Amino acid sequence: xxxxxxxxxxxxxxxxxxxxRIFKSYEGRARDTVSVLQDIQDVYGYLPEDALRKASVxxxxxxxxxxxxxxxxxxxxxxAPGKHTVTACVGTACHVRGVTRVVDELSRxxxxxxxxxxxxxxxxxxxxxxxxxCAIGPxxxxxxxxxxxxxxxxxxxxxxxxxxxxxxxx
Amino acid sequence: xxxxKLKNLKDLVKEQARIAKEREAYSxxxxxxxxxxxxxxxxxxxxxxxxxxxxxxxxGKRVLIKSTGxxxxxxxxxxxxxxxxxxxxxxxxPENAKEILSETVLRNNVLEKLLYTDPQTGQKxxxxxxxxxYKSQRRLLTKANAEVDPESLPDYIANGGYQALAKAVGxxxxxxxxxxxxxxxxxxxxxxxxxxxxxxxxxxxxxxDVKYVICNADEGDPGAYMDRxxxxxxxxxxxxxxxxxxxxxxxxEGYIYVRHEYPMAVRNIRKAVEDARAAGLLGKNILGGxxxxxxxxxxxxxxxxxxxxxxxxxxxxxxxxxPRQRPPFPAVRGLWGKPTNINNVETWSSIPVVINxxxxxxxxxxxxxSGGTKIFSLVGKVAHTGLVEVPIGTxxxxxxxxxxxxxxxxxxxxxxQTGGPSGGCLPRSMLDLPVDYDTLAKAGSIMGSxxxxxxxxxxxxxxxxxxxxxxxxxxxxxxxLSCREGTDRLHxxxxxxxxxxxxxxxxxxxxxxxxxxxxxxxxxxxxxAPNPVLSTLRYFRKEYEAHIKEKRCPAGVCKALIKYSxxxxxxxxxxxxxxxxxxxxxxxxxxxxxxxxxxxxxxxGVCVDACKPKAILVA
Numbered sequence: 129x130x131x132x133x134x135x136x137x138x139x140x141x142x143x144x145x146x147x148x149r150i151f152k153s154y155e156g157r158a159r160d161t162v163s164v165l166q167d168i169q170d171v172y173g174y175l176p177e178d179a180l181r182k183a184s185v186x187x188x189x190x191x192x193x194x195x196x197x198x199x200x201x202x203x204x205x206x207x208a209p210g211k212h213t214v215t216a217c218v219g220t221a222c223h224v225r226g227v228t229r230v231v232d233e234l235s236r237x238x239x240x241x242x243x244x245x246x247x248x249x250x251x252x253x254x255x256x257x258x259x260x261x262c263a264i265g266p267x268x269x270x271x272x273x274x275x276x277x278x279x280x281x282x283x284x285x286x287x288x289x290x291x292x293x294x295x296x297x298x
Numbered sequence: 299x300x301x302x303k304l305k306n307l308k309d310l311v312k313e314q315a316r317i318a319k320e321r322e323a324y325s326x327x328x329x330x331x332x333x334x335x336x337x338x339x340x341x342x343x344x345x346x347x348x349x350x351x352x353x354x355x356x357x358g359k360r361v362l363i364k365s366t367g368x369x370x371x372x373x374x375x376x377x378x379x380x381x382x383x384x385x386x387x388x389x390x391x392p393e394n395a396k397e398i399l400s401e402t403v404l405r406n407n408v409l410e411k412l413l414y415t416d417p418q419t420g421q422k423x424x425x426x427x428x429x430x431x432y433k434s435q436r437r438l439l440t441k442a443n444a445e446v447d448p449e450s451l452p453d454y455i456a457n458g459g460y461q462a463l464a465k466a467v468g469x470x471x472x473x474x475x476x477x478x479x480x481x482x483x484x485x486x487x488x489x490x491x492x493x494x495x496x497x498x499x500x501x502x503x504x505x506x507d508v509k510y511v512i513c514n515a516d517e518g519d520p521g522a523y524m525d526r527x528x529x530x531x532x533x534x535x536x537x538x539x540x541x542x543x544x545x546x547x548x549x550x551e552g553y554i555y556v557r558h559e560y561p562m563a564v565r566n567i568r569k570a571v572e573d574a575r576a577a578g579l580l581g582k583n584i585l586g587g588x589x590x591x592x593x594x595x596x597x598x599x600x601x602x603x604x605x606x607x608x609x610x611x612x613x614x615x616x617x618x619x620x621p622r623q624r625p626p627f628p629a630v631r632g633l634w635g636k637p638t639n640i641n642n643v644e645t646w647s648s649i650p651v652v653i654n655x656x657x658x659x660x661x662x663x664x665x666x667x668s669g670g671t672k673i674f675s676l677v678g679k680v681a682h683t684g685l686v687e688v689p690i691g692t693x694x695x696x697x698x699x700x701x702x703x704x705x706x707x708x709x710x711x712x713x714x715q716t717g718g719p720s721g722g723c724l725p726r727s728m729l730d731l732p733v734d735y736d737t738l739a740k741a742g743s744i745m746g747s748x749x750x751x752x753x754x755x756x757x758x759x760x761x762x763x764x765x766x767x768x769x770x771x772x773x774x775x776x777x778x779l780s781c782r783e784g785t786d787r788l789h790x791x792x793x794x795x796x797x798x799x800x801x802x803x804x805x806x807x808x809x810x811x812x813x814x815x816x817x818x819x820x821x822x823x824x825x826x827a828p829n830p831v832l833s834t835l836r837y838f839r840k841e842y843e844a845h846i847k848e849k850r851c852p853a854g855v856c857k858a859l860i861k862y863s864x865x866x867x868x869x870x871x872x873x874x875x876x877x878x879x880x881x882x883x884x885x886x887x888x889x890x891x892x893x894x895x896x897x898x899x900x901x902x903g904v905c906v907d908a909c910k911p912k913a914i915l916v917a
Contacts, residue, residue: 161616162599166558200618200775202600203558219520220715220751221677223765229903236880236902257602257769259559260523261335262675262749263372263683274338280904281878 146171147179151186158189161197165204174205202257210245210252214238214287215269219258222265230266231255233280237287251287304578305586307464310455317456324362326403329444331377333368333530334562340391341365341376347392351399361403364453367531367566369444370685371431374414379444384425387412417681418703431682434700436663438671439647440524440687443531448566451573454534460579462653466542467589470653472502475546479649481657483669487644488514488605489717489746490822491668491735494645500629501547504637509549511540512633514610514642515556515563518602519718520769522749524673525643527685529556529563532647533570537593539646541580542653544591547639551592553614555604558597568595602719602773606821607632607640609775620775621821642747644673664690665734672733678715678751681706686750688733695729698752709754713837717746719766719773720826722833723759742833744826758855759838760845764792766830774823781824784815788831796856800846809835854916857901861917866891868913875905875914 150167154160164187168179175198184191198204216222216231235241238251245252261267264276270286278286303309321327328348332341345365352361369377374388380402387398390412401407413422414429423429426444447453454460466475480495501509513536517525529536540552556564571593574580582590596614603609604619611633613619632638648670652660661669673687674697681703688697694714698704705711713723716733722743724731731737738745753762767789776782791808794800812828819825835842844850851859864884869891876884876892883899886892894905894914906914 157616159616162613163596163616166597166599197616197618200601204599220718220749220765221521221675221683223520223762224678224751224753224757226903232902233880233904236900256559257518257600257773258520258523259334260517260526261338261372262521262523262677262751263685264335264338264375265677267338274334276335276338279907280902281907 144179147182151182154186156186156188158187161187161189161194162201165194165198169204173209174207177206207245208249211250212271212287213252213254213269215254215256215259216242216283217257217259217261217265217267217269218255219260219262219265221262222258222267225265227266229280230268230278230283234268234283234287237284304460304464306468307461309585310459310461310464313455314458314461317452321362321456323359325360327362327364327381328398328403329364329366329379329381331367331369331375331379331444332365333372333443333527334560335368335372336375336377337562339375339389343392344376344378344390344395347395348398351395355396355399355404357399357403361399364447366446367443367448368527368685370435370437370440370527370687371429371682372684373682378412379426386414386424386426386429388414430703431684431686431701434696435687436671436689437687438651438663439528439532439535439644440673440685442535443527446532446534448531448533449569451534451570451577451579454532458654459534459650460538462650463538463541463545463579464585466545466653467585467587472546472548475542475653476502478657479546479652482648482652482660483657483664483667484645484648484652484660485668485735486641487648487672487747488642489519489720489744491745494641497629497641498543498546498639500627501549501637501639504630506637508551508634508636509547510633510636510638511544511547511549511552512607512610512614512638512640513540513552513554513556513646514605514607514640515554515560515567516598516604516610517557517560517643517747518605518773519720519747519749521677521715521718521751522675522747524675524685524748526557526560526563528643528647528673529560529567531566533563533567534574535647535650536567536643537570537574537580539641539649540593541584541591542649543639543641543646545589547637549639550590552594553633554593554595555598555610555614556595558599564595564597571595601775602769603775603821603823606823609821610640611638618775620777621823623820644748665732667736668734672745672748674733674748674750676702676750676752679706679709679754679757680704680752691732691734693730693732694724697733697750698729702752705752705754709756711752712755712757713753713759715743715751715753715762715830716749717744717826717829718749719770720744720822720829721746721749722829723753723762723837724833725837742836743829756853756855758796758851758853759834759841760792760796760851761853761855763831763834764789764796767792767827770823770827774827778819778821778824780815780818781820781827784811784819784824785827787811788815788828792831795842795845796851797858798845798849798856800842802846804846805835805839805842860901861896862894862899862901862905863896863915863917864892864894865913865915868911870911870913872910874910875908878904878908880904 242255378387484494485491609619609621628638771785871889883895
């Protein structure tokens with residue numbers, strides 16, 4: 129999956145206490161690379177370039193190697209996620225039960241491809257290899273909330289933009 | 299629980315009795331299945347409603363409310379079990395909480411409307427064992443999921459927990475433990491099926507004063523979720539198994555490598571480790587003896603290849619999860635270069651059963667070459683979806699028809715996919731095959747970690763092969779050229795066929811390339827990557843040919859080869875489809891047959907779902 133170019137944000141500029149807190153719980157050994165990156169992503173929602181540079185110094189691992197790890201694993205992202213994240217499970221069981229149509233519908237409604245964020249920053253559309261809820265597929269997770277047996281229409285309702293409803297209300 | 303109290307098997311048995319006595323104060327136990335599937339179907343809200351209702355009715359001292367892991371029958375979640383009657387209610391909603399208490403708990407009346415009805419016979423089932431889905435299972439491991447609160451160590455102990463560890467450490471020596479595991483004929487449940495006892499023995503005999511055990515909980519096979527269910531529902535069983543293994547091998551440290559995609563499993567296993575440590579069941583001087591063992595938890599970061607043991611080790615070491623050449627096997631040189639034994643969640647969780655019941659007992663359950671039970675995730679187009687635990691050697695037909703209730707709706711069985719992206723698809727003619735490591739491999743598939751995806755005629759086998767190849771080319775770590783480029787090219791060819799651009803030369807080319815990928819790749823991912831293509835070519839070649847020669851997708855899946863139209867005889871002109879169509883491709887007068895504009899239609903299928911009289915034709 130292609131990831132957008134890295135952007136630095138104000139929050140990750142020098143002396144970020146959130147970063148310090150993460151580093152404090154490790155001894156700065158190369159073996160903690162994956163765990164440290166996971167903690168950074170848990171806090172920021174993605175891996176800001178600045179945080180990666182500092183992690184490289186802290187862990188004593190060259191930046192290209194850090195970048196190698198960050199791009200090897202599926203969970204890491206180098207760009208900021210949207211306000212809401214919608215993740216469709218594309219595991220085999222969900223596939224057999226028609227998740228492709230669900231993803232297509234989400235993609236069409238939001239106007240972005242999986243892996244991308246809407247230009248207004250509201251939604252990130254993601255896919256995941258399997259969430260292990262195979263018996264209730266297709267499964268879509270919106271902001272941590274699991275939804276089972278999702279149809280294309282159901283998925284559309286999940287992401288029907290609040291902006292649009294606001295417009296109607298006007 | 300005071301840590302100093304538990305020193306041996308006797309203490310654990312005493313503690314078990316003490317907790318049981320404490321529980322006698324409660325007249326009823328209401329257990330709610332609250333795994334991830336359950337929560338997705340609203341079990342969280344139901345638990346809250348139940349707790350509020352207990353409070354409102356002043357039953358706090360009589361009724362114990364328990365949230366447990368997944369009970370297995372995910373299709374009918376949320377599920378409630380009421381003891382001592384043993385009544386099971388399905389698909390409960392928060393508004394049912396009060397009546398369950400006032401009727402079933404207080405007055406012993408059964409609420410018929412909440413009972414499970416067998417769709418085949420129309421009979422209602424009161425007890426779990428009357429439900430066909432459970433009737434033919436042998437739930438050695440998954441049974442506890444419905445009994446134990448995963449966040450409560452006392453609950454696990456009340457269920458006989460940690461007695462196997464106490465027995466191993468107190469009454470057996472490492473050699474005897476290994477002998478027992480060998481006798482059990484337990485084989486690795488992650489898919490490779492290596493005999494567990496022998497694996498342990500290799501690691502025990504390997505030179506080195508520091509050794510490790512690892513639990514592979516990176517269940518990457520899409521479509522399999524038994525490990526998630528076990529870790530979520532009964533994490534102490536996995537820990538107990540690991541501790542017994544560490545004792546047998548001579549390891550004092552262990553790692554659990556668990557998928558970050560399973561947040562509840564991560565949470566529950568973390569709590570279990572802390573609780574076990576506090577009770578002296580993990581950490582220094584376990585049960586007050588000489589044996590010390592502690593466990594670290596590492597979250598996987600989402601890479602299918604990390605299910606391969608050398609890749610997993612590399613990932614635990616903080617690096618990219620790339621596999622390396624074996625030998626040396628991890629039993630000789632594993633984590634940080636030290637002898638390491640890796641088993642998956644299900645294997646580790648089987649160990650307490652083997653030690654408690656004895657290796658011979660366990661071996662009698664399975665087949666001649668493979669002991670015990672295996673958990674399968676029975677999913678896809680089957681009537682009853684969920685986790686199924688059966689003795690190894692049970693036939694596909696028994697699993698899919700007797701337990702799974704056959705195909706959902708009025709479809710016809712077409713194939714079952716086992717073993718995930720490394721496995722294959724088996725046709726109807728294979729239904730009487732006993733499921734075992736060796737028989738499935740012979741048939742061109744594998745048992746794998748236990749995914750069993752049932753398909754009816756609406757699944758296109760070429761599209762399925764494309765799906766797996768897309769997954770594999772994405773997950774190939776890129777180390778071997780044959781796998782990195784091979785899976786990409788295989789995908790290209792199959793995608794071409796799905797697009798209606800395939801030629802007759804494509805099929806022999808696929809077969810030739812598939813064998814190269816198989817032979818020239820270093821790790822299991824590449825070596826098994828062609829299985830989905832080869833097995834579908836072997837059993838469903840006609841479907842490939844229909845795509846190529848007739849430019850037709852018999853299952854009506856491949857978008858480039860299908861057209862949507864409306865059957866004028868069936869259409870009632872309700873216009874529901876026209877309203878739902880996202881591209882306004884359907885038009886017509888109200889109450890008169892509608893028509894689809896083929897040029898506009900994006901073949902999204904929304905109209906098919908919306909149409910009640912089933913008037914939309916896909917061909």
